[in-house]
Amino acid sequence: MQADTGKENSGFEIKDGREIDVLGRWRLQKDRHGTASTILETNTDISEQKVADRALKVSEHRFRTIFETLAVAIWEHDFRDVKHELDALHRTGVQDMRQYLAQHPEFVQKARRLVRITDVNQTALKLMGVPSKEEFFTHLDEFLPDTDESFAQCLIAIDEGHSTFQSEATVRGRHGKLINVIVVLSFPPNGAGLDRIQGSIVDITERLAIQNTLEQTRRELEQASRAAMIGEISASIAHEVNQPLSAITTSAQAAQRWLAKSPPDISEAHTALADVVIAAQHADGVVKRVRMLLSKSKTDMGELLLDEVIADTVHLKRGELEAQDIDLSLNLRAVSTVIEGDRILLQQVVSNIVTNAIQAMESVPRDRRSLSIVTEAGDNDVRILHC
Secondary structure, eight states, rough: EEEEEEEEEEEEEOOOOOOEEEEEEEEEEEEETSOOEEEEEEEOOOOHHHHHHHHHHHHHHHHHHHHHHHEEEEEEEHHHHHHHHHHHHHHTTTOOOHHHHHHOHHHHHHHHHHEEEEEHHHHHHHHHHSGGGSOOOGGGTTSSTOOHHHHHHHHHHHTOOOEEEEEEEEOTTTTTTTTEEEEEEEEGGTTTTTSSSEEEEEEEEHHHHHHHHHHHHHHHHHHHHHHHHHHHHHHHHEEEEHHHHHHHHHHHHHHHHHHHHOOOHHHHHHHHHHHHHHHHHHHHHHHHHHEEEEEEEEOOEEEHHHHHHHHHHHHHHHHHHHTTTTTEEEEEEEETTTEEHHHHHHHHHHHHHHHHHHHHTTSSSSGGGGEEEEEOOOOSSSEEOOO
């Protein structure tokens, strides 16, 4: 008869003086009368196994500490039942899983209830407002709102064998608070190991709030910019329209004076009234140009005699020049030069040049104020000079 017993021993000393860990086993042998006759002892060296066990425990403790203290929320999912359901659909003949899920939202809801939560870290507890792991949600469906659309994409990632899945989603905390998150899942190859799928969850609620604030600020700045632009456009329109209106007033008053003379000077009156017509046409052109700009119409391009445009524009500024005692000198030497352009825009450019010149001479003594405008035609260009 034999009876075995075993015991793990530490500090077993061998011949060379080293101590090793051994697993000792004793076998008691009895004679036919049941009397113990021999004890056979065997010892197996388990030192390396003990070292490996201790290293494994240290490693497990290290990684558990990392898992629990990460700033990212992590919870572990069991997707095995979901994979079985997806495989079952394929066995029934479903080939286009994307189309099937879009047409059968009830399957998505069912699959959500099959995903079990097997572990979470402390950050996940804090994020969801749950005091302990024992009280954490047991199934994925418990914290996904009914309006969630991300899980259907997760099912497609599993079915198509993707290595990762990432999506923005909304989860519902313990007290019903909705939290905006980014979810990242890593899947093993060939669908193996779906019982321990770690999901990294990052709270982006604050980031979205900042984005919303920035977007609101951007809209307010755009509105302020539009208001400023409208103000600038209004001032520009007023400036452009006031010039021909001022010319109209000056010419009309001149015509009145010529007609009031005895006898009336009809010729001068006609000249003054002709200036009124030119200024009125210019004002009409400005208004039309503004309408085109506001309606995004095409530029009114055409062939123009450059010297004629400059002469007409300067003529409209004559009243301002005389009021400032500015001596004007026109030396237009591009008489036959024809250019392609927008008449109103070109008049505005010339008008702005004259206005800038008038403003620049405000500090110059009146007896020394003069403005010279010269045009020159080259082989392939034309130049406008002023001084």
